[in-house]
Amino acid sequence: MIEIVKLEEVTPTASGVSARTGNAWQKNEIVVLTTGDWQKRFRLTCFGDVCAKAAAIEPGTMVRVQFSIEQREIPANGDRAAFWVNDVNCHGITPYVAQPLQAQYVPAQAAPAPSQLPPTQANIPFSPQSKNYGMPY
Numbered sequence: 001m002i003e004i005v006k007l008e009e010v011t012p013t014a015s016g017v018s019a020r021t022g023n024a025w026q027k028n029e030i031v032v033l034t035t036g037d038w039q040k041r042f043r044l045t046c047f048g049d050v051c052a053k054a055a056a057i058e059p060g061t062m063v064r065v066q067f068s069i070e071q072r073e074i075p076a077n078g079d080r081a082a083f084w085v086n087d088v089n090c091h092g093i094t095p096y097v098a099q100p101l102q103a104q105y106v107p108a109q110a111a112p113a114p115s116q117l118p119p120t121q122a123n124i125p126f127s128p129q130s131k132n133y134g135m136p137y
Contacts, residue, residue, distance in 0.1 A: 066092035
């Protein structure tokens with residue numbers, strides 16, 4: 001999904017090396033505020049190159065974020081029941097620049113008003129050819 005939001009906070013970047021694959025990784029989290037009537041705060045997790053892009057943007061800036069929402073189940077363990085966790089992962093972040101509004105459609109020539117049409121049997125009110133809706137004439 002893509003959303004335009006206000007960037008409120010960027011956490012410091014954490015990095016390390018994967019024990020399983022031996023590849024380097026980096027991760028940080030951002031907090032954003034949605035726009036509209038009911039504003040909500042969300043925490044998004046950034047990985048890899050997106051971390052540097054998020055860290056370069058000043059808090060308070062309007063940004064366009066591309067993200068996905070994923071769920072995963074944490075299995076039961078002893079006395080604890082199984083439960084679900086939602087992860088919101090950020091795949092891209094760029095500063096948002098509002099585009100000026102453009103005219104959608106401008107007709108080349110406006111149609112003449114009914115008063116400018118020449119009187120004919122078809123456009124005279126209640127003529128024999130018009131729909132008179134039950135009038136006797």
